[in-house]
Amino acid sequence: MIRSMYTKLYGWLGTLVISAAITACGNNTESALPTDTREEGTIHISADESFKPVIDAQVAVYESSYPKTKIIVHYKPEAECLKDFGVDSIRMVIATRGFTPAEEKFMTDSFKVAPKYSTVAFDAIAVLVNPTAPDSLFTVQELRDIIKGTSPKKLIPVFDGVRATSTVRYIMDSVLRGDSLGPSVVAAQTSEGVVDYVSRTPNAIGFVGVSWVGNRQDSTQLSFLQKVKIAHLESRDLEGKFVQPVQANIYVGRYPLIRRLVYNLKERHRGLGNGFASFMEGQRGQLIFRRAFLVPGTLKLNVRPTSISE
Template sequence: MRLRLTIPTFILLVTVILLGCKNATNNQAANEGTLYISVDETFKPVMEEQVKVFLSQNDKANIVVRYKSEAECLEDFAKDSTNMVLIARGLTDKEDDAYRNNLGYPVRFGILAYDAVALLTNVNAKDSIYTLQQLHQILSGADSSVKVVLDGNRATSTVRYLQDSVLKGKPFGKNVQAANGSKAVLDYIAATPNSIGFVGSSWVNNLQDKAQLAYFNKIRLALLPCGVCQEKDAYAKPAQSTIMYGQYPLVRPLYYLLKENNPGVGTTFLNFMSLEKGQLIFRRAYVVPGKMYFGRRTSIL
């Protein structure tokens, strides 16, 4: 029996085939090519792991990462060559409108995870418990007896966070100095007893990282007041649980900013970080996943 193919049926079959080819091409484009991203240096340990695992599963993709201060990341994002940045804030309404007008489409941004700004002291320091008022006095220079070191002096996310959240917009005192990145902060605190420093918690919370463990006989994580604890005079140090439950006071988000009108490697990498594999990487780096909750199961499977 011969199958007769009518003209409408033929047109339908051709349309289906063409759409399938187009989808296959789009999927291929989303997994191939080079993505240039700039990452806030305070998130370097966990983002190195995200990039490594993603590339191991997408052999036709390439990601060129530059670790910089938050301000420098935003400067890069304004250039055509950088399609994604990962920093500790989203866009303001004014910035969002400006990008929409310049690009002709909206920038996608949102929260991937949460970490903390960890307060560090030398292991031989007399004090490792501070109130927020004491931090205000020290950072403002009203109490200049303690040396303070930050991870840079050109608008890093740590600098911005402390100035906004602790100093409430006031300037830093003359006792506050800048180091060349988070590792330099760790080295300074390890060698200087009468000092405190601030870094992103992913630099000091991963107990499976040998490089981080090597610092723990030289530095300590300081305790700060627990804002939600019922116990009087309760204090907390930065940890995954104290970030999750709001017990540690210096918590901040990790945002992605992506300008990609058509799906490409940036969209594929964002999806990877937003779904189970990427969110588990955040969890294993001892930061708090922002897209998924990995709580203990209470039901029997």
């Protein structure tokens, strides 16, 4: 009889433990389900610091349109952003390139997600000089010599860092083409720091994303343009002409230092990340890029032929 009582007791306890385990598993499964939608919720994304002004504008308009959403942007040098391909909590990475096949395989295998990327705008590297600088016309070869430290002009190149940033990577790949940065290169902490350094240093030459200085309707950027001057670079298709990084010159490929603005999305469901990506690709997002004086990636621009007076 005692054995029978113990048998019943152990059977009852076993049933209780199994039920509790099933309930716990059910709760874990439920808590693991995504709770955000295109119109509600909070997500974290990572973005190249050189795109901060225009991405801030995109997020502000999206959150204003959908008040129950919160997009938390972590601005970093591009190399740090690309590391976030391996961080599950980061839904989107905004950089100057899309993921590689190896990075895609890693995300697919690790997070069971089908990542995608899209070029939503075209940006350029603006070259800045002090307002008192005697020279504001440069060829790409002259820039190369200045950055290497072999130019007779003895200007001080300043970047938003000396490694890991998209600006430095672009210059290394497209201007230096395998050569190293010269010993006179200076690293500022941010793009705004580049503007400040050039404004205080008569023989400095700075390199920033055009979204920091291209919008003359923005009060902050207008204040920057009162402290520095945007240089003219030799046109890629008009011999003897020098042009600035304005939309028309970026659109037709006339300006020599052009790069992409790309979102990399890694979201398991059609949530807030998908909503923000679609917004940037759509008409409203594309108009925000255009108002920031970048070239929209999916919206066609009408470019009228004009004479070059730059």
